[in-house]
Amino acid sequence: MRNRTHEPYRFLLLLLLISFFLINLATSEIQNDLERGSSLSVEDDSDLITSPDGSFTCGFHNAGGNDYWFSIWFTSSTDRTVVWTANRERPVNGKGSKLSLRRNGIMVLTDFDGKVVWESNTTSTEAHRAELLNTGNLVLKDIHGMILWQSFAYPTDTLLPNQVFTKSSRLIAAIRNGSYATGYYSFYFDNNNAMRLFYDGPEISSIYWPSPDLDMYQNSRTNYNSSRIAVLDDTGRFLSSDQFQFSASDVGSGVKRRLTMDYDGNLRLYSLNSSSGSWSVSWTALPQPCNVHGLCGRNGICTYTPGPKCSCPPGYEASDPSDWNQGCRPTFIRTCLDFQVKFVEVLHTDYYGFDLNFSYGAISVEACGDLCLGDCRCEAFSYRITGSGGRCYTKSALFNGVQTLSFPGSIFLKLPTTVEASETRVLLGSNAVCESSAAEVLLGSPTIRRVRWVYLYSFALAIGVIEAFVIVSGWWFLFRKHGVPSTVEDGYRMISSQFRRFTYAEIKKATNNFKVELGRGGSGVVYKGVLADERAVAVKRLSDLFQGEQEFWAEVSTIGKINHMNLVRMWGFCSEGRHRLLVYEYIEKSSLDKHLFTSNFLGWKERFNIALRTAKGLAYLHHECLEWIIHCDVKPENLLLDGEFEPKIADFGLAKLSQRGGPDIEFTRIRGTKGYMAPEWALNLPITAKVDVYSFGVVILEMVKGIRLSNWAVEDAEQQESELTRFVRIVKIKIQCGEDSWLEDIVDPRLDGKFSRNQALTLVEIGLFCVEEDRSKRPTMDSVVQLLLESEPESEIRSPNKLRLHLRSD
Template sequence: MRSQSLISLSSTIFLIVVSICFSLSSSRNPNILQIHSSLAVENHDSDLLISLDNSFTCGFYGLGENAYYLSIWFTNSKDRTVVWTANPDKPVNGKGSRISLLRNGAFVLTDIDGAIAWETNTTNTNVRRAELLDNGNLVLKDSSGKILWQSFDFPTDTLLPHQQFTKSNKLISRLGRGNYAAGNFIFHYDNDNVLRLMYDGPDISSVYWPNIDVDVFQNLRTNYNSTRIAVLDDMGRFLSSDRLDFTASDFGFGIKRRLTIDYDGNLRLYSLNNATGLWTITWEAVRQMCSVHGICGRNGICVYQPEPKCSCPPGYEMADQSNWNRGCKPWFSRFCSMSQMQVKFVKIQHVDFYGFDSSFSFQSSFESCKNKCLEDCECQAFSYRLTGEGRCYTKAELFNGYKSPNFPGSIFLKLPSTVETSEPIILNGTNYKCNSSESTKTLETSFAYGSRGKKVRWVYLYSFASAIGAIEMLLIVLGWWLLLRKHGLPDMVEEGYRLISSQFRKFTYIELNKATKNFKEELGKGASGNVYKGVLEDERVVAVKKLGDAYQIEEVFWAEVSIIGKINHMNLVRMWGFCSEPSHRLLVYEYVQNLSLDRNLFSENRFLGWQERFEVALGTAKGLAYLHHECLEWVIHCDVKPENILLDGEFKPKISDFGLAKLSQRDSKNSEFSRIRGTKGYMAPEWALNLPITAKVDVYSYGVVILELVKGIRLSNWVVEDGEEHETTELTKFVKVVKRILPSEDLGWIESEVDTRLNGEFSRRQAQKMVEIGILCVEEDRSKRPTMDSIVQALLECEE
């Protein structure tokens, strides 16, 4: 009996030990890979390292049928967005490949045949484990926890918060969508210690950002920095030792972000929406994509229609129908054997090719510039600018072509006289990202090699198949329509439909005339035109602006549409589309329910509580900061006032009527701006002093608005009515009074200065901060006024 008890006890102890060992082995930390362990590509769905907060995953990421990369991606992003790749140029096979942490401390990626595709430089070190941290950093640690290697030191195309970016780092774009191989665009510290974007292609290398037409200091950078270091923080602010400083439009904690150089050459800051798993662009370096060098290849020209597209100039055709990076090739041979009589020049207005100037001269006549190109065998074109100086540039090569209504000149292509060209020259662009017609062109080209009879039979075959397919699609659509009429549209499908139908698009005048019932209900009048309420066919309520005669100019209109159409911020009124017909220019905006701020703040029938007023101050500041710092540096509102701040259903502010007058009149004299504007009470002193107009004019106007939010009355009653000016001094009086009080720490004065209709129900701290900001904003010396991003930060610090 005793021996049986001992046997039973031994068995129990053995089972307990085995159970403990099994439990320990099965409960390994999901973010750690111990030495002698590996992850296999066959188990890519389960052999993963996952950060403890579940933000990041590391493992084998598959593309195509059999190509795998060792990558790190955002776990909760809808498309599993990759932020780092170990082997971008050398994918491994979908069978037999694995990543192993070897006894000698090396982290090695091997292919199906055992060949090393990638490894760390940690051989003969005391590495004991690989660990994926909550910030997305894959690290190798020794037994004491010291980091011996980290992926943060070897970025690919993405920078994560707290990942230091130094002189030894580069962000290199991917080659294309779904292609992890290294592309042609680079973000790095240049030789002069300044962060730059550069195109580094097979033919040329060319810097295109920051602004290449001005020097380092005019770009608000400095090359006197020996540290060459930058970092993105958790709140969405990027800081660099060369003074590059930008902030996400959704500045604040609790948001997953990434800074990525995309395959189109633009550097963008993204924020992740946790609910949808989708990304939102909250800052981008290049505002006009045609400024990116190399995107249309040799001889190619980037045009806005209104999105950026590539086009070949007269006498040229695409070198590769499937790849715009190859550019355009000429139909003709070079000119050296031709006489001047056999050569002609074709003018393309507002087009230039950046760089490769074989000669340059000031005060040159058109004829002398033309002759200089004629006499030069290598000259392929010349650029002539009518800027009062007669600038002449002869071009040895044609790279980085772009068309812009802002360019004050034209390119004159040198072509054989036998090349036929039409007048006027029209550049018909095709999408450089994804040319939908490329596959068709390729098929037609391949058919052309066969006999005529075969080609005709193929055409009949495809026509028949297309007809059958069209009938099937019609029947399917009809069936769905009947089903949905009977049962109603599911919420998810309806939301998806609305998302698709609400994209920025072109409307016809007939559509908008019908939507507005012949422009029956007028919502308001602005400097650029009248605004009418309308309802589209998809039941969206919109505001339709009929532009006045001054805004009908083709180039001005397209500049406005191509720029403002891309602006998307919760505190700016969204543009849904436009109408461009010979005698009609209209813009279609979202409709905002609760009218403008002036009707809610100064009306006897309406009332805004303190919380709404503070939200208006903060939201308006965010919208202006986006325009000044994250959107387009040269988009200045120039007419910030309560009438142009609309309130939505929740009384959140949306700035309206922004940018148009500034864009259309940006090269004109300042006095013309004064003539366009009606309300002078919100205008900065520099308008009257004829000083250059900067973003600080918006800061001044915002200062008046924020003080009016506190007082609840008009402080800016200097207006133009019936051609006569009437001035009051409420703003001047208020500023003088507050400036005498502000040094005091006693907040008792706030009670007497805040709108009495609030009955004391307001935040003293917020009110004081708003007054302090407003006083700074209305300083006559614009250098003393704060920037809009600093105002946002100050308001966020006292948000309750």
């Protein structure tokens, strides 16, 4: 009886022993190192080295054909993403090639004929074995475990977490997608100790990031360091000795990441979805890819449709339509002989660099054309109108062409009159059919003929229609089959998967049971909290379950697509049962209204900086995001101030997302805050980015005046008008009457006259334009940024009775 009782236990013990044996047998087949005197063969697919945790694999990689590279890649990525390659310039044959750790301690890659293709620079004979570490670093170690050589010291196009980037390091992009050969773009420390992105093409070389138009300080960098060192840590934070830093949008531990210099010249941080094996971009150096130099070659123009697309200007054609690095070639023979030429204007377009000369101030477009005519080397001239007059740049070559509505000028191409250019396509950055104007200026002729062109990108439009049909059909199928609520939530979960999902218990503990309240609004209450990693956070707890759920997913999906220093950062969320919470970075100084409408008021310098930085944040949302984002509720309460009084735009719960080139959408539910809402809300007009422009105008006028202009003031028993309407009316009367002191009368008296008259006049001017009832008269946010940047504190002080009228409203 006793023996029968123990029989089941014996059977279970036997199963455990068998399982343990099988596991050990499977594990023993995984090779974690390469001993001295051993080799890996290209012909054996199982000849691999795997990191102990299985994250990385090292071996021969085939990208097609009979070419093989000895590489390191992410094991769990679906596309076998390569992070390091030994022989990127010279692939080896699929027969007879091998990698060996020779007995002299040198690791050698040989081709089918025995020729050495690559070798480690270890002349020491002490190398005992090669190991692939959990970090993705391939190392050679001696018998004591000391590292003698490592792949981390010789990066190709990718930097991994904890891989130190030094002055001798350089990430070089591949020449094209699917290739491993080195291309023209690189990321490195320059001689001024600053990190740069550099284009070194067949014809030109050029630094294009950070902005070459700004100095070190304006780019928030410093060259007062001698270390030239940078690192990406395990949580997705990048720190550099030149003070450049950024964080992944999904910042936090537990995510596999890589920083890659991509073949298109952009530096991107990628995060791996562990369940699907796919990558998502969690940071990018250039949100506007057309700012990458050399992208479209000589004479080419980069436009947005909505993604970057290369095209040729009037009088030029593609040198090789399959390779835009070759650019565009002229359809005419360029000569300096005496013949009649014309200048064809391409709107909102400029070419960077190669200026023969430039002129500021009172110079007309005709005078600029004369400068180009008088120089045989001149191929075109760039002309724009600014606050100080016309700016003229004559060009000896046309590289790095960009066409964007944010550029307030034109390029005038110098072409023979015999060149037919009236049918040339010039795209203005929309998927919709666009009408663009170009001007032909015949030099020496008393008249200027203007010709309007209509550019139809029929093929692009057809593709867009097909894509829209496929997307709509897919959504219809999902909704019909599974129901709208669950499908929508699942879709949003996919979008927000890059953020950390907190449990309700974690949030409750972090906020000490929601003890410290920071503020409250229409969508919920905000509490202060501290996470387990000691980060201070602001937790937004949505109150209404039905409406709050929609706002919750809207805010999650919106903030997941943005990355800007003047926009609040979201670190995670909680969706558990009835609970909907958002976890933001904690901003020390609270909101702008606490420092504007109270006794603890800001000085002029801080106010103007907040206006400029807020404008930059909104311009980013409107013009630079992968999707256009409209905030819809810009007000002082949603402008948070950090320890340096730098503003961060918060609360995107009312944001409208619209695909570039998509139609306007009428809103029926979403509304902003009374007093800051544009008139089109009440008129049921389609909502565009101009509603944010209006709200921004109210805010900056309040910053000048120092009081709420969004309130209503009773004039008499039968009539009332808003403080804003009365303020605008009074300012216009004072200007018309020629009062010299009107500016001092309207600026916040608490400043006691300590403000810049030039900057105050600029803010009033911009504010009046922004609050125009006719939205077509309001400027764009990128125009506002440009004007604020040009407004020096005390230089070129203008008369307060002369407001400029050149703000663009397109």
